[in-house]
Amino acid sequence: xxxxxxxxxxxxxxxxxxxxxxxxxxxxxxxxxxxxxxxxxxxxxxxxxxxxxxxxxxxxxxxxxxxxxxxxxxxxxxxxxxxxxxxxxxxxxxxxxxxxxxxxxxxxxxxxxxxxxxxxxxxxxxxxxxxxxxxxxxxxxxxxxxxxxxxxxxxxxxxxxxxxxxxxxxxxxxxxxxxxxxxxxxxxxxxxxxxxxxxxxxxxxxxxxx
Numbered sequence: 001x002x003x004x005x006x007x008x009x010x011x012x013x014x015x016x017x018x019x020x021x022x023x024x025x026x027x028x029x030x031x032x033x034x035x036x037x038x039x040x041x042x043x044x045x046x047x048x049x050x051x052x053x054x055x056x057x058x059x060x061x062x063x064x065x066x067x068x069x070x071x072x073x074x075x076x077x078x079x080x081x082x083x084x085x086x087x088x089x090x091x092x093x094x095x096x097x098x099x100x101x102x103x104x105x106x107x108x109x110x111x112x113x114x115x116x117x118x119x120x121x122x123x124x125x126x127x128x129x130x131x132x133x134x135x136x137x138x139x140x141x142x143x144x145x146x147x148x149x150x151x152x153x154x155x156x157x158x159x160x161x162x163x164x165x166x167x168x169x170x171x172x173x174x175x176x177x178x179x180x181x182x183x184x185x186x187x188x189x190x191x192x193x194x195x196x197x198x199x200x201x202x203x204x205x206x207x208x209x210x
Contacts, residue, residue, distance in 0.1 A: 006195045008105050009098035011137045012119050012130040018043050019053070021086035025061070028053055028085060037129075041118040042089045047125045049118045051089030058088065095120045098127055102135050102195070109135075141196035143167040150197075154190045163204070165191070170198030178204045 017031060018041040031040060032055070039054035060080040082088045096105050096117045105117060109132060119128040147167045155163050163176035172191050178184065184202060191200045 005101045005103070005193075006138055007098065008096055008100045008102065008119055008130050009128075011102065011134040012098065012128040013134065014128045016041065016118070016126060016129040018047075018049075018126060019085050020044065021050070021084065021089075023085040025058070025083050025088070028088070029058060037116065037131075039114070039116045040085075041093065041126055041129065042085050042091075043126060049093045049095060049120050049124055049126050051086075051091035052093045052114075052116075052118065053085050053089045054114070057090060093118055095124075096130060097121070102138060105130055106135055138195040139170060139198065141170075143170065146170070146172065146194060146196045149194050150191055153194065154187070167197075170196060171201060172197050172199070173201040173203060175203045176205070 017035045017037065019028060019031065021042060021044060023042075028040060032038065039052050041049050042051040042053060044050050061082075094108065094112045094114055094117060096108055096119055098119050098121070108117060109115065116129055116131045118126055119130055121127055144167070147165055150165045150167070150172060155161075155165065163174055163178065165172055165174050167173075172194075174187065174191065178187075184204065188200045188202060191197060
């Protein structure tokens with residue numbers, strides 16, 4: 001059977017920097033600079049995520065410092081006068097669960113155009129933060145580790161015993177004889193799904209008796 005995909009919990013930062021609703025503007029900027037992050041979760045109660053303050057939420061204060069907003073900018077300009085996290089934050093927060101796959105987290109980031117996601121449990125309590133750079137950690141896997149997983153989870157079937165794989169710099173190359181050519185796209189898709197694979201190359205021939 002295929003190995004389970006990496007999950008958000010495998011790559012996320014478990015010690016997350018967060019703020020409360022009353023955190024002042026300058027403190028937020030200072031924390032972002034100190035921890036080199038582009039957004040901070042906003043918490044209330046025992047740690048429930050109620051919003052996120054990002055660099056984009058902070059910029060209107062500078063953007064509209066000396067000018068009037070245009071007709072399409074009033075909602076954004078309203079944040080120029082905000083001084084606390086509760087006024088600045090985007091809410092509800094865009095979050096992800098620790099059991100989500102890296103692909104699911106990447107799709108959320110792309111769809112919602114965010115760089116970081118608070119990771120919350122089933123009742124909305126903060127467990128960590130996952131960033132774009134965290135999602136790329138799978139590409140640090142060693143080639144031999146990726147090879148071993150492809151052999152085990154993809155090439156383990158009896159119909160594929162004539163195939164082998166080598167992985168160099170994350171590029172997986174499959175070689176050997178394959179009788180059923182209809183399996184090629186399915187095989188390529190399965191190999192590409194292995195975490196850490198950068199690309200797939202197929203150097204496959206047909207069985208002599210095919």
